[in-house]
Amino acid sequence: MAQLELNNEGTSERKTFFASILLPVPIPKAFTYRIPKALESSVVVGSRVIVQFGRKKILTGIVADRHETPPEAYEAKYILEVLDGYPVMTSLQIKLLYWVAEYYMCTIGEVLNAALPSGLKLSSQSSIQLHPDFDAESGDHQFSEKEELILNALKHRITLTYDEVTAVLQQKSIYPILKSLLTKDAILIFEKVKEKFKPKKIGKVRLAQSFIEDNSLLEGLFEKLEKKPRQLEVLLKYLQEVPVYHHPEKNIAGLNKKSLIAANLSPSSLKTMVKNGVFETFDEIVSRFDHNNTDTAPIPAEFSPAQNQAMGELMEVFTKKDIALLHGITGSGKTEIYINLITKNLENGNQVLYLLPEIALTTQIVKRLMKVFGSQMGVFHSKYSDNERVEVWNGVLSGKFSFVVGVRSSVFLPFDNLGLIIVDEEHDNSYKQFDPAPRYHARDVAMVLAGFHHAKVLLGSATPSLESYYLASQDKYGLVKLDQRFGGGKLPAFKLINVLKERKKKTMREDFSPQLLEAIKQALQSQEQVIIFQNRRGYAPYITCEECNWIPKCESCAVSLTYHMYINQLRCHYCGHQEKPVAACPACGSTKLKTMGFGTEKLEEDLKSFFPEATIRRMDLDTTRSKYSYQNIIDDFEKGDTDILVGTQMLSKGLDFGGVNMVGILDADRMINFPDFRSTEKTFQLITQVSGRAGRRNKTGEVYIQTSQIDHPLFQKITGHQYLQMYKDELVEREKYKYPPFVRLIKITLKHPQKPICHKASRYLHNLLKSNLGASRILGPNEPLIxxxxxxxxxxxxxxxxxxxxxxxxxxxxxxxxxxxxxxxxQFKGIRIIVDVDSY
Incomplete structure (x- = not known):
């Protein structure tokens, strides 16, 4: 029921409007807030607003709905402020957030927190400081007594938290005063709010307009500066770069201030000339992204006959179905087909989203796509800063970016006219978010998003997931095959190496067989590059005592610590705990400690000793933590500056290296024997994808697989490129034991500091689930591997x-x-229960 606000005479004056606000905190529904009269016109669906949540928290929320119904369970507080003059989210986005929350059984607040970039969020944990340009003596602004209290406090303290501001003012409501100080440019809010988007600006200079309008003034200036050679140099350099005599209009754009100073000119001379009114300074807002090819028109790809046929089949499929699976072998030229489809959609005025599983892949593909699409294209991934991500968000919102390349979180961008979503390497497990909530799968969310926009979805992979291939075989999706390598290239030849046999003969050198080492040697002599794959980082999985078998364990997790030799640390890959290795066994005192197993770091060290003349680099989670580390490693390998690249599954992400003709795969047995119903499928995908990096031009690549199970049936399917046979055999097993694609899996994880309570709660929950859903549908409870x-x-x-x-x-x-x-x-107080829908 709508509320009416009363005027002073007690008569009804106007309706009171309310807004349902989504907040980025783990609560299951929107909160209702009262809309102040002054903000009625600016509070619309998708608006970003500031509200008080609880007693102290100030949060950024998103308006999900406007209505006239007050909440029944609590008194509605007023919205404090509207942050933007336009909605930052679309109604379809908000619809998608609700769908994700419902389907993946998490709260809408958790979904919003994942969807909204940090740069668009505000928190009551923020702090304030004096604005660097604030001049208390200037007299530009008058400050109230409360404002003066804050400013005086900041003169003695560099920063103040919101709680400290509350203590200084001795009042709960502080936001109006902070807002006033912000408006007067007296303070800055930082930490959480420093992540609030600020456009990138560059300082520029230009000649004062009076010198442009009157040439005699400019001539007189030269005479004045004859005795000031350093200032004259600055003027001459400017006129050299900006020919104001012939093109006076170019003076408006001015010149980058840094470029003048970088030309060995005197900064103090420039400052003096600005002070004397010769030059004027100004700021220009620029993009954080380097679009070097903004004028480059899309280049039509020269298709092979196989690509032409696949393209024709896709266009036919899309007349009948909204989702198509492109099953194209490695090196078959799927990317050229993607570019063609993207171009067609952009020409028709549609937006396009191109999803990639990991940042490692975006580094290489972005360069390629940028040459074609230039400034139409935005890139969105987690290695970007908050400001960069907000810039892409706003670019999509404004229409600046009609095409976005991004990782899984890109599905939450504010599209309003999607025509096509491409999910490249759709089989990849990186599309699944595991922690924290929402535990969504970007491929599946992309299909729902496309449905909201009536857009098409193209799933692409050389090794499709069993779910996608099954749905395509059931005619739910269209299926198009591309089974020839582009340019006449051939699929790599596989060679299996029996490491059991080599160990008995004692011919192994560390973890390398003589055949693999000889292959690497031959490749290097032929000036070809080599990739060595081992899906485990670190130097060694663990250290053990030879006398008593003691193994160092994490103090917080039931797992052994991994040894990282480069930094001489034992690390837990689950909680981040780290400690120095001990010199003697703490259990028996023996100094006979040895490393067991091997990771990428150890392989890198061994290869350096085997091939001291070769340049060897490693690509794993430890070497790619910084923003540009992926790019640097891949660039060096592409240019031929690296001879051998050792890495984990990052190497399987569709990368294209022309100089690679040999791939070595170590420890394949561990992948096959991993306790997971998907281990066969994942091993086939991983080895096939890594192998696809070899011989990707007109050469037949070679792939060496070291295994102690040389007769395992899976290796025959991998070496024979028999995806369909693997798919059929796996499907029989999945149907027999009731696994996807025939069922949906929901994993429930219970957590508690006390083991007995955790076990007891799991048994109780198990019994409840059996009663409500049927015993045949419930497995467990079990202790997980960790x-x-x-x-x-x-x-x-x-x-x-x-x-x-x-x-x-x-x-x-x-x-x-x-x-x-x-x-x-x-009795189960403190229990945490986590639900993971489609847990695979």
Whole structure:
């Protein structure tokens, strides 16, 4: 029921409007706030607003709805401020957030927190400081008594937190005063709010307009500066770069101040000339992204006959279906087909989203796409700063970027006219978000997003996920095959090396067989590059005592510590704990400590000793933490500055290196034997993808696989490029044991500091689920492979829900009710229950 506000006489004056606000905190619904009369016209769906949440928190929220219904359970507070003059989110975006929250069984606040870049969020944990340009003596502004209190406090303290400001003012409501000081440019809010988007500006200079309008003044200036040679140099350099005599209009754009100073000119002379009115300074807002090819028109790819046929089939499929799977072998030229489709959509005025699984792949593909699409294209991934991500967000919102290349979080960008979504390497596990919530799969969210926009989706892979290939074989998706390498290239030849046999013969050198070392030697002598793949980082998985078998374990997790020799540390890859290796065993005192197993760091060290003349680099999580590390490693390898590249699964991400003709794969057995129903599928995908880096021009590449299971049936399928056979065999197993694609998996993880409580709660939940969903659908409870992380004990329950004949919505409701019953039971106080829908 709508509320009416009263005037002084007690008569009704106007309706009171309310807004449902989404907040980036883990709460399951929107909160209702009252809209002040002054903000009625600016509070619209998608607006970014500042509200008070709880007693002290100030948060940025998004308006999800406007209405006239007050909340029943609490008194609605007023919206404090509208941050922008336009909505920062679209109604379709908000619709997608709600869908993600419902489907992945998390809160809408968690989804908003993941979707909204940090640069668009505000927090009450922010602090304030004096503005660097603030001059208390200038008299430009008058300050109230409360404002003076804050300014005086900041003269004695560099920064003040919001709580400290509250203490200084001795009042709870501080935001109006802070807003006033911000308006007067007296303070800056930073930390959380420093992430609030600020456009990038560059300082520029230009000749004062009076000298342009009257040439005699400029001539007189030369005479005045004859006795001031350093200032004259500055003027001459400027006129050399900006020919104001012939093109006076170019003076408006001016010249970058840094370029003048960089030309060995005197900064103080320039400053004096600005002070004397010869030059004037100004700021220009520029993009944070370097678009060197803004004038480059799309270049039509010269298709091979196979590509032409695939393109024709895709266009035909899209007349009948909204989703198509392009099954193209490695090196078949899928990217050229993507470029053609992107170009067609952009020409038709549509937006395009090109999803990639990891940043490692974006580095190379972005360069290629930038040459074609120039300034139409934005790039969105987590290595970018908050300001860079907000710039892309705003670029999509304003229409500046009609084409975006990005990783999984790109599905939350504010598109309003999507025509096409490409999900490249759609099989890749990096599309799945595991922690924290929302635990979404970007490929599946992309399909829902496309449905909202009536757009098409193209899934591309050389090794499609079983789910996607199954749905394509069931005619739910269109299926197009591209089974010839571009340019007549051939698929790599595989060579299996029996390491058991080599170890018995004692011919192994460290973890390398003589055949693999000889192949590397031959490749280097032929001036070809080599890739060595090992899907484990670090120097060695663990250290052990030869006398008593003691192994250093993490103090917070049930896992051994990995040894990293380069930094001489033992590290936990689950909680980040690190410690120095001990010289003697703490259990028995023996100094006979040895490393067991091997990671990428050890392989790198061994290769350096085997091939001291070669340039060897490593690409794994440890060497790619900085913003441009991926790019530097890949650039060096592309240019031929690196001879051998050692890496983890990052090397499998569709990278294209013309100089690579040989790939070595170590420890394949560990991938096959990993306790996961997907291990066969994942091993096939990983080895095939890494192998695809070899011989990608007109050469036949060579792939050496070291294994102690040389007769394993999977290797015959990999070496024979038999994806379809692997798919058929796996499908039989999946149907028999009820695994995807025939069921949906929902993993429930219980966490508690006390092991008995965790185990007891898991048994209670198991019984509740059996009663509500049926015993055949519930597996567990079981201790996971790693049963303790960050001092919390873990138990897991797996729920299997058939894709047909079961109402998924009702099943999830029953599941949620069972979880709520455990969470609200006092005997399980402190229990944390995490739900992971489609957990694979």
């Amino acid at each position: 049963s303790k992380i960050r001092n919390l004990y873990l138990m897991e329950i797996m729920v299997k829900i058939e894709r047909s004949k079961v109402n998924l919505k009702n099943a999830k409701k029953a599941l949620r009710d069972c979880i709520t019953a455990i969470e609200t039971d006092r």
